[in-house]
Amino acid sequence: MVLFSPLLNAFEQAYAPIRAGKATIFLPFELIPEKIVRLSTKRTGDVSQLAWTPVWEADYYVVEHYQGGQWKTVNDKVLTSFTSTAQTGPFRIKSCHRYGCSSWQQNAVTVDADLEVQAFYATSSQVEPGEVFQLHWSQSGATAISVTKSVNQYTTPALTMKSPSLRSLSQSINYVTKYTLTAYGFGGQKLQREVVVSPLAEVRTIEQALPSNYPQPLRELGLDVIERTIVEHNGSLYFATHDDKLFRYKSQVIQSARGEKDITWQKEWVLNTAGVVANAPVFNDGFAYFTVSMMGEKGKACKVDINQPGTPDCSKQFDSNVIAAPMLIDKAQLNATASSLSQSSFFSSVSDANEILMNGLYVFQRNGTIKVLDTDDLSTELKTYIMPPQAKNVLTKPLLIGSVELVRAAEQSTQFAKHVTEAVNTVGSGPQLIYREGNKLLGIAFPKSTPQSESVTQQMSRMLGLEAVQSTSQGSQTMQVVWEVEL
Template structure:
């Protein structure tokens, strides 16, 4: 009891100690537990001061503005006049204030106050001249995996305060009033609203929505009496992507991997198919990769309408190259055209029927077929070099989903001997001629072209060319 009596007297005395706040403020108390009782002791408590205190010059005044902190009730503003701080207002309840130029102020300072006291003074730290507007507000990804973060970015002008709120209850205030970024964890689809304030209490808004990539539910097929060699390897295979080469298979999975298995007949395991390597992907592969010169070439479709093309060495899987991610949908696999490695049987067949093999030569390179009909032609040995641009003719009306087939035009047709792409377009099939590496008129030039062909790396840059349609037929 004596202890409680002493604490009570101490609390009463603190109301009159010299360092107490002015009589207009209350004493802040904080509960503590001592023994079996809870008592309250005095503490110093003040609100936050504005991080940004901005000035916008006008013809006859200075407009002052700041972010109104949640724990502040009002603001006090002073001006530096003739080297002395003079009070402009002791009770500003808005986030802006107008000062006539006639006051002769050289600079300003502000502090926030509430029932228990005031913050430290904050001097003006930025001048603004532009009109208030939102230039950009975007996220680095429009959808992220659950529990992953999205980075929000903004660029504004003429703002005195910037904040971001979400429809999930989040509130991020006192942000950089010019530009900045903010990383936020996203657990479900969330709409973020950017709010900026001018110097007269008006605000502008814009919003973006970030989705969450749904989790994939994998249902394994039923075991049957038929031979199912890959059933027990426990991979969620995209069966359309499977490529077999020698005693090895390569395929993509729904969980964004490229996988290599090899058949080992002497393996001391239940399954003779042994995992050699796995490579994580930035998206999914929709069609079988293309095999060329001990490399796999494949297209990756990335969530949000993005894509890229990659190559992977079969000899050394660490040798992996990809193009920059492009804002374009891509499903078809690349087709590699190398006229120097056409099968000799094809060339002999052409010669026997009176067609000069030169006529079948096309621009070498890696042809990439985007869903919208655009074609990028990359160099054979450098995916990162600037590609040439081609396009399908307007007669092809549907998106390119399947990989076109490469073949040589048959005899007694208008395109005999020409390399062509067979492209499926709904219920029709189109034959498109590949671009020719060079046109030669003389016999010498034509003979020389047998030994030297232009390719995507050496061809001169040009505008987008449309491939010629050789034929079209209903399926």
């Protein structure tokens, strides 16, 4: 039997024991590790970085590059799932152990984005024992991903190292379970995100924030608050929790005999939302508008009277989760904002917006569909837009050029303001959404509506001086990326 030597490419022979009566014989068979699923490459300066999905039974990896019409060895014994070299591609790689090597993987994927995990969540934070639910995540710049689950301090794999193109996982639980997503990048870099799912029969333990010198008004409430949903409006705090509820709290100032002031928070109302509210509500004319994600990849938009809360008024269910907050467009408010603020480059498209956009609640579904709903009746769909393919997984609300939100974002980041100003001045006017996908900012233009001839009913209404009923759109319009910049 030849001893294993990677330099000589000599391997041991694998044998399988076979029972034959009372005797055991050993038959030779081929035993090689699995082929690497994905090879990722990235050029940084004069260095080529390589990373790949590891193979659990591999002892080492062999890397080669193609030059001068032949494959040449870069490293014949890489002990990690990543390496770097001054050589340029194409590259190929195979996994090996003492019995042999897999076939070559040479279909490399070029990765340009920096490693980032935008979201990791479950379709519901509380489920019936044994009920199947979905874990979802969004990332950029990853070369591999894995998911583990922890129950009572015991951690086991829920998903072994897989290609980062995978974005969801079906699970079921009987006990409180913490899931940890790990996204791997080049050079051994990795990022982790966690989510906890509880069976309805158990009470989830909520980790309290540590006291600090900063105001922490929600710390003592004992609620499992989704932090990104917290928003202040007219002196009240609104926020959602992981158990499918939306709260409103009011602050009260209590003055002691010594003249010291203490602020306490009193619950004014709570709504059952029948799904997760993942982002902060938006407000207009005494109503709070919010989106809800439900099990089964469903979603909806709702509104509630903030002063007389009752059963929320909701849209029809969409065939996609709705993670991003909705966007209210009121052309009168856009015009007022444009005339009162001085950032002219951010408001050059307001006049065009008056002609192209319509008033309504713009709901951004995760699959890239935008539904424009009538704010008076959310069950009425006024128009449908389709985001371009560059916006692959819509989890956050885009910013509308001409909106106050865009001005606030520009005030917080001079780099962001510079990128947007230069892009808008170059491309020209027209209503656009600013959306971040990975490490890129995308300028996405609304298509110009095709004029439609009036129906007989509309003509008669106009002639008689009656208010014409606005017709709903037929079909959908696809939006286009008109500019993009690297962050």
